[in-house]
């Protein structure tokens with residue numbers, strides 16, 4: 001070896017020895033990585049030392065090059081070994097540390113959760129009907145066209161069945177002729193219950209429904225409560241009695257209730273129920289202006305009617321022997337009126353600052 005290569009070799013050995021010590025002294029990963037950068041980094045010492053290469057005689061270049069690569073690899077190995085040792089040490093320290101006591105109380109106060117306001121209102125309404133003798137039932141949110149529309153006597157071209165109004169869905173493996181959809185109302189529960197059991201029956205059911213609707217008072221997903229009663233000789237008088245009792249339980253015993261004729265394909269006759277506006281005050285016999293009821297003095301709360309004989313026939317119930325009534329209502333609307341919530345969307349944003357108020 002020439003002088004130049006000899007001194008390079010000695011220099012590299014010294015360098016390697018120095019960094020063995022530096023790595024051993026590094027007592028955490030950050031310090032270790034810092035030391036590595038100082039030798040192997042772009043401006044590291046090994047790189048700088050290589051500048052000496054230009055003085056190496058051409059016939060020595062190959063062996064000096066190999067030497068440099070060996071030194072580099074060995075420094076790299078020393079680094080990896082020290083890194084593994086540091087990590088092992090940390091792991092052992094963690095395992096040997098005083099055990100973490102999961103049963104200790106937390107340091108931050110953790111607020112206690114509660115049911116969502118829509119769920120609270122839904123349960124309250126269901127409870128009123130349960131106390132009147134209705135039993136609770138359930139129906140799926142993904143439904144077939146027959147149970148949501150056809151058996152409820154919707155004509156095939158009814159606008160509610162339109163793409164603009166209803167979410168039709170592709171269900172893998174489902175018969176496309178069944179035309180699956182997201183139920184647009186909870187009235188599918190009527191069809192399911194009446195098709196699978198014999199009267200008398202009085203059933204309530206609550207749950208999510210879906211429509212292509214989205215503005216301050218309409219959400220594409222919202223909740224409804226459905227109820228119906230089937231027996232011999234059920235008349236409109238029972239419908240009025242039950243729904244009046246319900247409205248006065250929910251809004252107070254003196255609440256005025258009125259029934260207005262209305263149309264739904266699956267009832268005949270059909271009606272909508274209004275309660276006296278709970279927001280506007282009557283002074284000197286006249287109403288102060290009210291945004292909620294538009295100063296009409298009435299708030300619509302539900303749709304109802306006598307179950308159409310056609311629906312009974314579709315569900316296998318003898319329409320000569322039985323009559324019944326049905327009703328359906330939106331849950332969010334009740335919550336919005338009760339709490340003075342002007343925009344339905346805040347109910348589903350789940351901002352804890354909003355939810356904490358209930």
Ligand code: PHE
Nearest residue numbers: 185187264303304326327328
């Ligand atoms: N399903 C109707 C709706 O979504 C409400 C309703 C239910 C009307 C039962 C009458 C009887 O608007």
